Amino acid sequence: MKQKDINRELAKPQRMSEKILQKALHLFLSKGYDGTSTNEICWATKITKPTLYYYYPSKKHLLYAVHLQSIKNLLQPHLDKSNALKYPLERLATMLKNYTIMICSHPELRFLLHETLNIKDEEAKEIKKEWKRHYLLLRDTIAELQANGKIRHKLKPSGSALMLLGMISWITYWFDHKRKDSTDEVAALVLDMAFHALGLQENTTEIGSKKVRSRVKK
Secondary structure (H helix, E strand, O other), rough: OOOOHHHHHHHHHHHHHHHHHHHHHHHHHHHHOOOHHHHHHHHHHOHHHHHHHHOOOOOOHHHHHHHHHHHHHHHHHHHHHHOOOOHHHHHHHHHHHHHHHHHHOOOOHHHHHHHHOOOOOHHHHHHHHHHHHHHHHHHHHHEEEEEOOOOOOOOOHHHHHHHHHHHHHHHHOOOOOHHHHHHHHHHHHHHHHHHHOOOOOOEEEEOOEEEOOOOOOO
């Protein structure tokens, strides 16, 4: 057997695993987690139940796998980019803007955040740990700005971070995902509201050594 044929055979399990995740996510979004049966997932993927359980021991494990895939593809790159920013004001604006765009661009996050983060068991800890990293980075960024005199001292960084993340996450309940052209407008509105609530200057803010609009451009 040639090497390319060997590689093709080795890639088959990965392709099947990804196919199951895609079909399951589509069903979860259209019918809900509780409304989707393993039989429907098997029918959509054209596999048997033993094959499904070979890859994923239960429907709950399948839910976790879908969420972990979103964390890998969306949340982790977002956190890596934010962590790399030296100036806290730039980091704050980037986190708020990019998270808003993420929420507006990926309707599956409404389902994943609601379904998975409300589950209390050992398997969910890894997922919650990753989302907590997001909260902690935002909280620490707000605390850093507060220590520098940029944010009102009466505000608690922990509560402020939770309020901002909650506000942005709630966008999934009213945003029309068919109108993706309005994503930047929503992100700009979030920045204006957040900067105003935190006591930052509304029109112009200093990021590093240069001045830019509070509506940070891409």
